[in-house]
Amino acid sequence: MFCAIMHLLHCPCKKGDSVDVRILPSAMNTNMRMFVGCERDALIQLRDVVNSTYNLHANWTGPPCNNKNQSRPNSSFDQQSLIAFNVSNNKLEGPIPRTPVLQRFPKSSYDNNSDLCGEIPGLSPCAISVPPPVPGIAPAPSVFPSRKEDHGVLKSWSIALVAAGAAAVLVFVILMFLCYCTSVCREKTKKQQEQTGEIDIERRGKRSQWSGSTDHDTERSLELEFLDRPTFDLDELLRAAAQVIGRGKLGTTYKAMLECGSVVAVKRLEEMNTLSKKEFVQQMRLLGNIKHENLAEIISFYHSREEKLIVSEYVPDGSLFSLLHENRGIRLEWKTRVSIIKDVAEGVELLHQCLASHQRVPHGNLKSSNVLIQRANHNHVRVRVKLTDYGLLPLVPVHKLSVRKTPEFVEGKKVTRKADVYCFGILVLEILTGKVPRSGRGEHRDLSGWVRAAVDNEWSTDILDVEILGEKEGYDEMLKLTEIGLECTNVLPERRPTMTQVLSRIQDINNITSDQYH
Missing domain, CATH: 3.30.200.20 (Phosphorylase Kinase; domain 1)
Known part of the structure; x- marks a missing residue:
């Protein structure tokens, strides 16, 4: 009977022996009708235990039930008549059946076992069992990376981006530093050249051959x-x-x-x-x-x-512009100014004669900075004028030349030799007034417009340069030259005189001025 009960209880015959007991026998009752041939003392002890509220955790004696592979009767463990249950202090393992009857018993009924689990308060819940994979078939790899792998990838990309950004910033700083150093060196070289005035003209292409020409x-x-x-x-x-x-x-x-x-x-x-x-x-x-x-x-x-x-x-003594506007410490008297005007008129008139059939504007770039001065002594009483940058209109763009300031060019009309006459008139007024010519639209924007507004049909000495204002004996000639300057700067080119006419009148004024100083 003892062995039969052990088979039904799935428990060891001796205390300390391990068996897999998951159900209680339903045939157990107070009369103990089932008997198995075991030791008499064990039956007496079992009877006493069962009669005392089925306290199964007492010391069992007798041979153990070692046949673990034999079949066990299945029990539902849902007998409502079961009022006491205790399987503590055994080597039981596995999940406790989820029945209302077993849920009534406390944790102490299951204590000190090998690995019991279930929904009994205080016991460990059972882990969700996953069926083992089919042997020989490996699980398919996930298409998406795990969270751990994803975190590693993001961390690697973050490090790479930070490194790339740091490298880009470093390269940018280096480039800015090199640009700054280059700019400083160029500025320093430029200043040194301006201070010393010495440069090297680089020789390029001296031995190269021109092609595409039969000349x-x-x-x-x-x-x-x-x-x-x-x-x-x-x-x-x-x-x-x-x-x-x-x-x-x-x-x-x-x-x-x-x-x-x-x-x-x-x-x-x-x-x-x-x-x-x-x-x-x-x-x-x-x-x-x-x-x-x-x-x-x-x-x-x-x-x-x-x-x-x-x-x-090479003409060594600078330009008329420098003499009039940059070197005011040396007085430029009236007689010298008249001589300069005459020399300029002679040079321009010669160009008009020699280049009449070759180009429409013989000089094209007449202005005070292109009138070079060659003096005989340091007080500028005797000077000789030489014109430069003449005859370049066929070679360079017209907007680079002084004829761009003429009214006809500003209005988009064709420029002719009368453009030289206009530039000569501006030069005469510049010598008389000592003022720098300005260019632009409107009658009062340039020097001729200012002189016309100041004279207002009645000549006044208010327009004269202060350096010649005291030479009253020359006022008549100053008036005549002012009139020539205004005629030459007429807005309409056809109303301007020719350079031959201008030269003739200026030569007369120069002769009178020369006689006054003898």
């Missing part, structure tokens, strides 16, 4: 082309110490001191019209053949793809 002169090696007998070559010119003496819209002008002792002026043209070398050579030869004491002589020229140079006579 024999353009097929030979590029060299300086002289209008008269050569006195130096391109190598000597490029080795010369050069000093900047002027910067303008056409380019930069240098004073070049040659090894042979000669001094020449070199203008580097920076912007030119689209024209062939043949056209450039023809224009320079045309200008170089004009000889006059009031024109700075063109000595030679150089033309290549990279450089266009004009080498001319």
Whole structure:
């Protein structure tokens, strides 16, 4: 009977022996009708235990039920007549059946077992069992990364982005520093050049050949082309110490001191019209053949793809603009001013005669900065004027020249030789008033408009430069020159006089002025 009960209870026969007991026998009652041939003392003990509220945790004796593989009767553990139940202090394991009857018993009824679990308060809940995978078939990998993997990927990308950003910032800082250093070096070099005045004219393309032309002169090696007998070559010119003496819209002008002792002026043209070398050579030869004491002589020229140079006579004493507006410490008396006006008129009138059939505006760039001064002594009583930058209209854009200030050009009309007459009139008024000409639209925006408004049909000495205001004996000639200046700056080109007419009237004024100073 003991062994039969153990088979039904799924418990060990001895205390300490492990069996898998999950159900209670339904055949157990107070009369203990089922008997198995076991030891008598064990039956007596079992009877006493069962009769005392089925206290099964007492010390069992007798041989254990070691056959764990034998079948066990299945019980529902849902007998309402079960009023006491205690399987503590055994080596039971597995889940406790989820029945209302077993849920009534406290945790103490299940204490001190190997691995019991269930919904009894105080016991560990049972883990959800997952069926084992089919042998030989590996689980399919997840398409989406796990949260841990996702966190690792995000962390790696964050580190990469931070590193890339830091590298970009470092590169940007380095580039800004290099740009700053380059700018500082350039500014320093520029200041040094302006202070010392010395630069190097870089030689480019001297031995290159021109193609696309059948002219024999353009097929030979590029060299300086002289209008008269050569006195130096391109190598000597490029080795010369050069000093900047002027910067303008056409380019930069240098004073070049040659090894042979000669001094020449070199203008580097920076912007030119689209024209062939043949056209450039023809224009320079045309200008170089004009000889006059009031024109700075063109000595030679150089033309290549990279450089266009004009080498001319060097005039040492600066420009009329500098004399009128920048060097006010040296007085420029009336007689000298009249002489300057006469020399300018003679130079412009000669250009109009020589270039009448070649270009519509013979000079094209007449202004005080292009009137060079060559004095005989330091008080400017005796001076000689030489014009420069003349005859360049076919070579350079018209908006780079002084004729752009004429009313006809401002209005979009065609410019003619009367544009030179207008520029000459502005120059005369500049010499008389000592004021810098201004350009722009409107009658009162330029110098001629200001003089017209000041005179108001009645000449006044209020317009005169203070340096000549005290020379009252010359007032009549000053009035006559003022009238010439206003006539030359008439808004309508056809109402302006010709340079021949202007020169004749100025020569008369100069003769009168010369007689007054003898």
